[in-house]
Amino acid sequence: MDKKISKAQIRSAVEEAYAECKDITGGHNADYIPFLANINPNLFGLSVTLLDGTTVNVGDTEYKFGIESVSKVLTAILVLRQYGAEAVLKQIGADATGLPFNSIFAILLEKDHPSTPLVNAGAITACSMVEPKGDSWGKWEAIINNFTALCGSPAQVIDELYKSESDTNFNNRSIAWLLKTYNRIYDDVPMSLDLYTRQCSVGITASQLSICAATIANKGLNPVTKEQVFDAVLAPKITTLISTVGFYQTTGDWLYTSGIPAKSGVGGGVLGVLPGVMGISAFAPPLDEAGNSVKAQAAIKAVMKKLELGVFNGDRVTIID
Numbered sequence: 118m119d120k121k122i123s124k125a126q127i128r129s130a131v132e133e134a135y136a137e138c139k140d141i142t143g144g145h146n147a148d149y150i151p152f153l154a155n156i157n158p159n160l161f162g163l164s165v166t167l168l169d170g171t172t173v174n175v176g177d178t179e180y181k182f183g184i185e186s187v188s189k190v191l192t193a194i195l196v197l198r199q200y201g202a203e204a205v206l207k208q209i210g211a212d213a214t215g216l217p218f219n220s221i222f223a224i225l226l227e228k229d230h231p232s233t234p235l236v237n238a239g240a241i242t243a244c245s246m247v248e249p250k251g252d253s254w255g256k257w258e259a260i261i262n263n264f265t266a267l268c269g270s271p272a273q274v275i276d277e278l279y280k281s282e283s284d285t286n287f288n289n290r291s292i293a294w295l296l297k298t299y300n301r302i303y304d305d306v307p308m309s310l311d312l313y314t315r316q317c318s319v320g321i322t323a324s325q326l327s328i329c330a331a332t333i334a335n336k337g338l339n340p341v342t343k344e345q346v347f348d349a350v351l352a353p354k355i356t357t358l359i360s361t362v363g364f365y366q367t368t369g370d371w372l373y374t375s376g377i378p379a380k381s382g383v384g385g386g387v388l389g390v391l392p393g394v395m396g397i398s399a400f401a402p403p404l405d406e407a408g409n410s411v412k413a414q415a416a417i418k419a420v421m422k423k424l425e426l427g428v429f430n431g432d433r434v435t436i437i438d
């Protein structure tokens with residue numbers, strides 16, 4: 118079915134969703150990373166970017182929060198850019214494990230590959246693949262420049278968060294060394310882990326994340342800067358990865374109830390991609406049991422419902438002025 122939606126409808130849907138979800142309670146800030154436990158739990162932002170670059174931002178959309186696991190999407194794009202889709206499938210994989218994002222058990226079970234670049238194991242492997250190999254600074258430049266290109270503006274590490282994560286990432290250290298025993302770390306192990314920890318500690322805003330989401334929805338062309346950041350053929354690959362594992366163990370429930378592939382992070386951010394239509398992001402620190410932001414989920418679902426949008430709806434959507 119052909120479906121036309123006006124920009125005014127989108128603006129109203131975002132504003133109404135924000136107002137309806139603002140006072141939702143429940144959930145807790147992540148506390149296994151001490152810095153995150155102390156972030157103001159009342160912060161809340163909701164942002165949509167359309168494919169012509171129009172943005173709708175409501176609430177705390179300029180607050181810089183820890184990108185955490187959402188960073189995995191951006192660096193998966195970088196290794197897809199550097200190696201292509203086939204090599205990423207072979208060297209990392211594209212399967213959901215059905216186990217927690219930081220599961221060691223998943224690596225033992227699937228020792229032939231680290232599953233997907235969107236869980237900790239695969240993301241550490243992705244950092245090990247980033248070119249130029251063996252050059253920590255060069256690799257970091259590649260990672261952060263890719264963030265800038267996707268988000269349309271620069272992002273920096275939150276030093277305090279980086280320190281907090283580095284001091285407490287014992288589980289990730291085990292993951293990295295275990296992967297090494299299966300020959301799935303393709304560079305120096307401590308360097309690869311450090312790059313992963315650093316990328317998780319980048320401060321990002323909801324408005325930057327929605328531009329990144331819109332760049333994916335727009336087949337790699339950043340709608341704000343007009344830069345073609347990655348080859349269009351990679352867009353369905355990255356959206357597939359997001360669809361299959363973006364919400365940890367509750368990914369199926371999320372896709373079924375929201376209709377939009379999305380990736381969340383324990384900093385409270387969520388990035389959602391509706392291919393050919395828009396990018397959306399929301400941020401609010403308190404998380405549910407699976408580690409997904411309670412308010413961000415509610416807000417994105419509300420926008421999707423109000424606009425009657427869904428990736429599997431089979432509609433041809435046109436946005437009109």
Ligand code: GLU
Pocket residue numbers: 184185186187218219237282289317381382383384408
């Ligand atoms: N830096 C966090 C970790 O490695 C990211 C987790 C997440 O957001 O899912 O545990």
